[in-house]
Amino acid sequence: MTTFPRLAAFALLAGLVAGCSSGGWGDYVAAGENQQPAKPLTVEQLSAKVGCKPKMQVEATELRTGYCKTEDGEFFVNTFANEKLKDEWMDRAPEYNPHLVGPRWTVLGPLKVLEAVKERLNGDLHLMDHRVSPTPK
Secondary structure, X not given: OOHHHHHHHHHHHHHHHHHOOOOOOOOEEOOOOOOOEEOOOOHHHHHHHOOXXXXXXXXXXXXXXXXXXXXXXXXXXXXXXXXXXXXXXXXXXXXXXXXXXXXXXXXXXXXXHHHHHHHHHOOXXXXXXXXXXXXXX
């Protein structure tokens, strides 16, 4: 990764940590009759799915960020205390940087890298500003 995207990612994450209040840990539930709260994946668990031992960059209650470098490339794995914090992060995410999104996590990196790890992480690829809906034809 070049210096500018790395600095932009750090500035974005630092701003989120400083600006967000501590929220509760929301739970996801599994489908079915006996719904159980699902435990969210950690930075370490997400990174392991793509063969990486992350170098932790941010360790906060609201946000954890790890840097990964694999054969696929370089990227940042972010986990959030709840969906609201993830949504706030996505509202501030640079719209020119693609990212993968999952339950209470995002992965930020070059498109080529995200396409390479997408299936292993089972995330949704966001290529542009998620706040903009397509114009109806």
